[in-house]
Amino acid sequence: MKDLKDFNIPFIGLKQGSHLFEYQISKKFFEAYNFDEFNDCDVQVTIDLAKKSTFLELDFNVKGSVNVPCDVTNELFDQEVKGDLHLIVKFGHEFNDDNDDVLIIPHEEYQINVSQYIYELIILSVPNKRVHPKVLDGTMESEALKRLEELRIKENNTAEEQDSTDPRWDKLKDLLTDK
Template sequence: MKPLKEFVIPFIGLKIGTHLFEYKVGQAFFEYFEYDDFNDVNVDICVNLVKKVALLELQFKMSGIVNVNCDLTNEPFNQVIEDEFNLVVKFGEAYDDENTDILILPHGAYELNIQQYVYELIVLSVPIKRVHPGVEDGTLNSDILEKLEELSPKLEDKKETIEDIDPRWNTLKKLLTGK
């Protein structure tokens, strides 16, 4: 997979100190990764890179909305997401990304590709269970919700269920409750 040019940071020419990089991520970014769980994406990413003599510190801050389908009704809605992530980049003999917080680049590296970190930050900040806000507050009118309500088991009057119970169980219940 060829890296996206806009997410490659050439840190070799940067002075020691703090540098700010801002990105706007849209649906085309996720089409590149062939990820189709989102209907639409509008996310702002702010990367604060602190260059030191022997390492780089990156702080990712992300906020925006992703349009996803509700797990219950399949109705699309805008899910607000917000998250942060810190990454330390060190230099060593070979490339190593085994640790999630530390990236080791080989000596002589001159650029850093952050597209995978941006992708994972956005995907992992979306809740696992996606429920439309209208379902939670009862304002969403949907054919699927009506059908679920129609097919849900109805609770009957408690007196009828107590009378239908085998009398032997009632005797055992007296032992538990002491009545």
């Protein structure tokens, strides 16, 4: 994880107040995590670190796009991603990240690595179902969509099919009227 050293924020020398950190995330960042679902990535991350006397507040903001295959047609497209995360960093006797919103780090720490939070925020900002915008507006032309249209179940709403019933059930209806 040598590539992720750039995401260490040394907070020990910072004055109290707000500090802004910016990162440009590319596919190389995800290769460090062995994550290969994105073909390409162009995401801008800004972190506003507010240093207080006894704790730190980190506000993450991600905005950009990732190149992914469509779940319907398997065509590649750029999926827009954006997300926010608010994290409070407190100091304690030992490291504890059980709570999603509060991170406790040892008193002797002098820096925090934010790469894991950036990774999770981008991954969770991508929708579960990724659909190409041209599929949504109906302008996509692909072999997969043509084949899906051919295999779609056709609905027959003729009146005689709705009125006719299975003759085996007609005998059961007689039981209801014989009371």
